Amino acid sequence: MYVDESGTTHDPNQQYFVLAGFCVFERQGYWLATQLDRIAARFDPADPAAVELHGSPMFGGRGWWRSHPKDDRHQAIEDALKVFLQSHPSNRLFASVIRKSVVSPQDPVEAAFEQLSSRFDKYLMRLHRSGNTHRGIIIFDKSTYETTIQSLATDFRTIGYTWGVIRNFSEVPLFLDSKASRSIQLADLVAYAVFRYFEKGDNRFFPIIEPRFDSEGGVVHGLHILQ
Incomplete structure (x- = not known):
């Protein structure tokens, strides 16, 4: 599962903090990256790999994105999210939306990560019960929350979390530079779409991805909202 955050824990002008991303079987990652490369090529046909698809700068036209028209930038966000919408049905979205005032003084990163990791674990458990066993791993963008998340992940596998012990992960979370991974960039766009909605x-963006949150029997498990 590739995960990124949107919103900050310390900005008093923001009500929400979001952790969101998607799980994908390993062979699907190449297809997603290829489709996202085509979107990036609109902005730099000679070197699409140099284009980082990053929700907040794309939406606001900051930094490198300033020279590109607003409509083109916003359409690229839409199209990138539609790539996931059109991907294999086994790919699932997960998000934890935390109103910071509700969990205060608890760290919203802790609350969101507990929800996200436990829901991914339970999804893997459902697959196992149906005879389709997999081990999962969570891959984050490099962020200021790395130390917190690594510590929490270790505790969840040994001591446990609110609802039990994580049983279906193959390793503690890994952290990548988003510039090197289209999958992390897509996780960022998913998180940004969820954040802007709440x-x-x-x-504009959230309804595109809403149908792809993990669900079973009409019950949505992949979207957690605490507000």
């Missing part, structure tokens, strides 16, 4: 009431 923080800003912006429904």
